[in-house]
Amino acid sequence: MLFNRTRAQEYMRRCGVDVLVATSPVNISYFSDYRCWIDPLFKAYMMTPGAPSDPEPTAAYAIFPLEGEPALVTSPTFAVNASDLWVRDVHIFGDHGLDDSLPLGDLSSAEQRIFDVLHRPQNNATATDALLSVLAARGLADAQIGIEMEGLSPRAKASIEAGLPKAQIRDCSNLIRLVRMVKTEDELSRLIRSAEISETAAMEALALARPGQPIADVVQHYRQQIAKDGADFDHFAFGVRGLGLATEPNYILTDEDILYVDFGCIYEGAFSDSGTTLTMREPSATLIDRHRALRECVEAGVEEMTPGAKASAAQAAMWKTLNAHGITASSPHGHGLGLEVRDYPIIVADNGQRIHDDCVDIPSDLPLEVNMVLNLEAMISMPGVGSLHIEKSFLVTPNGSRPLIPQDRTRPVQPG
Known part of the structure; x- marks a missing residue:
């Protein structure tokens, strides 16, 4: 994997951080190996006329807790890009948009896993809703949370702060850069x-x-x-x-x-x-x-x-x-x-x-x-x-x- 897991854990312990959240396409790739060509390019207004030009990548968050397994939040349309990642806990938001009216064809085990992700019940209207759900399920809603603020839109930042009133939210943009210096x-x-x-x-x-x-x-x-x-x-x-x-x-x-x-x-x-x-x-x-x-x-x-x-x-x-x-x-x-x-x-x-x-x-x-x-x-x-x-x-x-x-x-x- 790209991610220097041991080095990240050392920094987290040293800095008193319970979980790291990557928000930019490059660091989501670093945390999870997820890559999609459109991520550095896409902006909110490109699908929602009148919206700001905030970045809107297909994968919105990669989550790495000090204890437990990492997770990825991605758009349902592009979740299949996560079929062969080392990160197994994948979450989506919104409607999957699939036509399920025909009998299901044969799927490989990796494809079946993504099919199950897409059809798993969830009530996340937005990527940030999915992030908040993952943190709550991991018992991290009141934790010391390091978030890469440099990759976060003002709207997403406001939603996270409102959704985590008991957490200590800390910018970890440079911490991640320091982790990335030493290569796996x-x-x-x-x-x-x-x-x-x-x-x-x-x-x-x-x-x-x-x-x-x-x-x-x-x-x-x-x-x-x-x-x-x-x-x-x-x-x-x-x-x-x-x-x-x-x-x-x-x-x-x-x-x-x-x-x-x-x-x-x-x-x-x-x-x-x-x-x-x-x-x-x-x-x-x-x-x-x-x-x-x-x-x-x-x-x-x-x-x-x-x-x-x-x-x-x-x-x-x-x-x-x-x-x-x-x-x-x-x-x-x-x-x-x-x-x-x-x-x-x-x-x-x-x-x-x-x-x-x-x-x-x-x-x-x-x-x-x-x-x-x-x-x-x-x-x-x-x-x-x-x-x-x-x-x-x-x-x-x-x-x-x-x-x-x-x-x-x-x-x-x-x-x-």
Whole structure:
């Protein structure tokens, strides 16, 4: 499973929380493995004219109690997406909308389970009604309840507060982010596969680049290749003449181009994010030296990525290396990677801020832990000349860090 159950329980005990409730699509997926393509897109007004633009995903709540089994609240129309989840306690709301006038056909055991869920008596008019029913049935109506407030609409928040007058309701949005930092074997395997798919597709696509060709052709090849391996497109960004980063302009490659490229896909919910430099000509000695500085910059950051080290230590080492090469116009940094393109920790200089909600309150300069997946990246943009870029993914191990997958960034990619 994606969910780091043991880590969640440790945080819950430490923070005095009896139950966690996820409300955003990404965290519902994390808690339960439930995924539906429309969840990040759908809003209340799209089915109810005049309603606000509150998010309205097909699965509204994932519930994880400290004691007992987890539960999922989902729309009856999409409940079949929960047929093969590890979370077995599925609840719906509203009318199932099925035509039961014909004899029931043969169903598999998983399909029969969803049929039974859909026909189980319930009086839940809304998803929040179903949530309140689950909490009441578990004896948690007067508990310490951590709810991901950032994914909750104002209407749902008001309904929950009214329906749980004896509970202590606490925002746990950042607690969940801290749980997600350390990957389970399942999430790690997905991240590795996502990175492998993306790297292979990107190198094949970049090898086809030629002067006079729209870079859109390179992007399209990348899209096609990741799709063949079962991944969805996330991004393919590129530098334009050292002026900044683009994803949309129909830029035509020239024989003078040397440019930043950054790419990523999504495999079974897990993001990849990586980058390199594409050049249409043999780079000058000056540009090769600057590219070497970027490579050494990333290597210096990796040396600092050990369990217990602060995130800022890696960024400081990266900056020190670039400065030693006389480079001051850059922004070397890093970030976690997971079910979003950026997870905690964020590898930047210590900003003195705190990561806090109603459950946690800690410095934002987080210590690194084993089984974090981290990206390090650095770029240089030179107006009218081009841009250079290196980004790689790493896994924190008990003895330091190692590459998540092989990603050769020794030199810029030069097709042909």
